[in-house]
Amino acid sequence: MRRTCQRVAALLIASLALAATAAPPEQTATALLDHLQAGDAQAAEAMFTPELAKAAPADTLRALWRSFGEPRGRGTAQVTPHQGMQVVVQPLQFASGELTAQVAVDAGGRVAGLTFRPVAAPAAAAPDVPAGADYREQPLDIPTAKGTLPGTLALPTGKGPFRAVVLVHGSGPQDRDETIGANRPFLDVARGLAAHGIAVLRYDKRTHARPQDFSGTDYTVDDETTDDAVAAVAALAGTAGIDPRHIYVMGHSQGGMLAPRIARRSGSVAGVVLWSAPARSLLTLLPEQNRYLLGLDGQISADEQAFLDKLDRQIAAARGTAPVAAADLPLGQPARYWQSFEAIDPVADARTLAQPILLLQGGRDIQVVDTDWQLWKRGLARQRAVAFRHYPALNHLGIAGEGPGTLNEYAIPGHVAPTLIDEVAQWIGAQR
Structure with missing residues (x-):
């Protein structure tokens, strides 16, 4: 791959x-x-x-x-x-x-x-809501100035109004279930929280639903993620049965990194959950991730080293000021995209929030590692309304495993750990 x-x-x-x-x-x-x-x-x-x-x-x-x-x-x-x-x-x-x-x-x-x-193989349809579940699912599309994004609302049964969560994806063209290999972490979280009486909105990311919006070079991380998440919060706040005073953003990976930014721009978010969130720039994480993965077999071949050297040159170009074609930058993304990313300091953004924050981290995460976790803990140590939860056995997707983490385990069907979902539900329920 x-x-x-x-x-x-x-x-x-x-x-x-x-x-x-x-x-x-x-x-x-x-x-x-x-x-x-x-x-x-x-x-x-x-x-x-x-x-x-x-x-x-x-x-x-x-x-x-x-x-x-x-x-x-x-x-x-x-x-x-x-x-x-x-x-x-x-x-x-x-x-x-x-x-x-x-x-x-x-x-x-x-x-x-x-x-x-x-072209990724289309994901199979999500399984039906289990018979006898205390929630139902219904369509809830996200209207934006750049086109509608399709979504699904998991809504608890009963009268409400219910506390609610907007799920924000990690990097890449993710569907509403955040399908990665054989796993659907957003489906697990949405239905798990709904069973606890919390409504959850998940939606197709713009890069998945409308890739044509990224055919040029003039787009930023806000065009990719932030603006749509703000629109999702607004759509959820205007939905019958939802308590608009208690809408939370739960961002995974890149979405967690941007969750404080989303909350600040929205002005209608009661709190944020940062799940496997990078504390550092993606341009810093990319070489670390690739060196780890390429070295899992105990050696790095000449071709692999050439790839790493090229990536280093691309990262240097992305951080430079000279004009560079997108083809010569990491992941083929244009310079303006990387410039917008480099301008974000997620820890500083989180420190400016008055809203409560919950951070979740897996001990077997190979994409967002302990270095980031320690930066979050040090950076937010003096914040009053911050809670930290660490799960030694969980990987980047919140799925339990054993031994050093690898990308291969994403191909093995699993589910987000119930303990993680339960603790998110407890934390949301405790907010006043």
């Missing part, structure tokens, strides 16, 4: 509009893909804006396309306008799996952006 992600790193660049008469955008995208499939990367590059041609020259295109394997077909293209361009989303089938090509076509008909992303 690691090497696949490297091969399909996003190639994104801003466009310069040209005054020529343009062909329909789907026709332009088809011609581009035809050139690549025919092995004519030079012809494909000739369709690019100068900026994209510089970021993705023909040799790079040719190697990238070949890495996908034998083409097997294409699905139906969809076209969406975005920031003065037309973004063509084209499903592609290869012998090695499925990809989605996103081709941004400017007003002059030139290709201003090209992204290839792996």
